[in-house]
Amino acid sequence: MTECAGCGTLLSPKYPWHLCPDCWKEKYGAAPGWNKKDNEFWLNTIVRFELNVLSLMALHGNLCLALRHPDNKGESRGIMIHFVQLVGRKLVELNAITPDQRKEAESGLVVP
DSSP states (O other): EOTTTTTTEOOOOTSSSSOOHHEEEHHHSSSTTTOOTTTHHHOOOOOOOOOOOHHHHHHHHHHHHHHHTOOSSSSSHOOOHHHHHHHHHHHHHHHHHOOHHHHHHTTTTEEE
């Protein structure tokens, strides 16, 4: 168990924030995640989840396709390309795809 940095309430180890919801609301005026200017939340909150390999492959393929769309020019494009490359490396590490398949899938994905 971890403790809330504000009041000392015990928090589950899986709880992603350093403050309990009440302390977070008191400090930031909203529930966790709602303060769009809170860089600590947006950059340092780690989210973990589990996927089977088939779902990971589908995620990789669909993101590669989406990143080729001509209107996909937003500020998050570079972040998503980096994420796709991480997923691609993981798929190669798992022997789910070959390095050549990864290269072909990710070809043309250029960080702006």
